[in-house]
Amino acid sequence: MPVIDAQHLSRRFGDLVAVRDVSMQVEHGEIFGVLGANGAGKSTTLRMLVGIVTPTSGSATVVGHDVVADPEAVKRRIGYMTQRFSLYDDLTVFENLEFYAGLYGVPRARKRARLAEVLELRGLDPRRRQLTGTLSGGWKQRLALACATIHEPPLLFLDEPTAGVDPVSRRSFWESIHDLSAQGTTIVVTTHYMDEAERCHRLAFIFRGSVLDTGTPQEVVDRRGLSIVEVHVGERTHDAARVLRADPRVDEVAPFGPRLRVATLDEDAETVTREVLGGVDGPGGLGIAVTDVRHVAPDVEDAFIAMVHEDARLHDEGAPPEPRA
């Protein structure tokens, strides 16, 4: 039985549909990424799963409890790290931890040992007496993770945990996440950083409140049938980009320094690029020489952009192409 089983969750705020018909299953011990731009509905989905926002329709079972019927039972068995970390700046590191231990009812007999353990684990021990407000973003993030896991929850929700944190701290944070997962904690993490998405076991892509696709990063990328090349086109980058964009086989064209990055769907990107820009005989050909062709493996970000375009073609033809995140 999955740790999270969400069926057709929807939530509207007045006229705005924040989340539309979202279904997802999260298995024990996996790191499940919820990926999407800001305002796509990631946080609302998460908040429905932890029982603090009631779904307008649909249902979800989390750690064996129904989030609508028994949200409090869900709350007891999960950890939740909010976007803004929810730490008290005017309390010390230790006092914050102690507060969360009390809040989640860590038994008195276990409390002292558990606090010491978590301080040690997150490297917070030397800073235990420091006021939280004086910590840097990376340290606050560590403390927030320590607070969210103080009661050793089997399921941990992380809402944009790395926003405003330096790259070194982000990397060590993801190591901690993988350690937790290896020990059997199920983790649901929202993010709009595509590189972070690659670190998840499975992903759900949310766009305008709907899930576009779910699967491992590899599956999601493969399903798009993308082919990508980076090419050199000399001086006429702008013209080249214009004619490439006009071709229906081309999904995306982006300048990449002095080069162009061309993504095509279901056909080889190099062939298409050469055909479009190639010799004077080619349809619409400009006679631009294509040199220094490098094939690039598509990543999650490419897949996401492709999916957004796919969605736009399906729903409203006139939607402008999304800028690269």
Added chain:
Amino acid sequence: MSRLLAIAIKEMRQVRRDRMTLAMMIAIPLMQLLLFGYAINTDVRHIPTVVLDHDRSAASRDLVARMRATGFYDIVGAVRDYAEVTRAIRGGDAHVGLVIPPRFSADIARGVGSTAQIIVDGSDPLIVSNALSTAVAIAEVRSTELRVARLGRAGRDAVRVDPDILYNPELRSAVFIVPGLIGVLLTMTMVMFTSMAIARERERGTLEALIVSPIRSVELMVGKIVPYIVIGYVQMTVILVVGALVFDVPIRGSITLLYLLSFIFIAANLALGLVFSTFSKTQQQAMQLTFFFLLPNILLSGFMFPFDGMPRLAQWLGLALPLTHFLRIVRGITLAGASTGELIGQLVWLTSILGAFILLASLRFRKKLG
């Protein structure tokens, strides 16, 4: 219980670290106490008075001397005509003008009597009534003396009222104001601190973590207000002690009873603070709501103006305020030594209001975000 305790301890630590708030919690009651205790004085004395004496006789000088002797009138100058009396009053140099007619002493000597005129600045009603009643009293006393001297024996007045003032016989304002101040201050600080304490969590984004935790609403609410109950009692004690030392405010009844009954009042204000917090997104809004609420409390509760003198509608509004009933309790206990039995009516009112506020708070305070 562990959760409630966690909240209370956290809240106390935050208060302790917030030096400014902590200082305010003690400084506000002290400052208010001294301000209200000294400045609000409804016993009018030393009214600046000018005299227009057309007679300039022993009798007229005697009248002026008698008026000065009451302590109500400070003779600040003699003037020569009516225009100068008016000018003195209009300029604020005097509030009262005494005009003694020509032939004042001669008419008295002839036994036909004479009428002195008293001109009063009516802009402050309190001064008018005091100035007039004192002047009339002086005239009556003097008339009686003269009549007695003429007839050679003391007559008996037909009707007399023998005043017997209970509980604050010297009619000092401080004795009345200071116990009431306990109520006003508790209203202000209790409502403000609780509403701000929750609004602060909302503002800083920590409320979401509380809502997602297994804590129950009631644990959160009670845990939040416990530290402030302690602070409320500290403030109350400060006022009682300083009030007794500086202003001689007596505590005739049982202090234990006062502290016990105050609990209901404090709890009612804290519950209201919680209600306010559900309406405010920021601490600033919470504070504005508190001051909006404070004004009718000061005006309608009977703290400054007599409750019985208010129009019926204002009285009804006043009855809905916890302060109105607490004032009667605190004045009853400190000044009159009232017992529980005598305060039962106020107690019922206060408890009902507390119940209503708690109901409202729990209806409004939901562990949901959207």
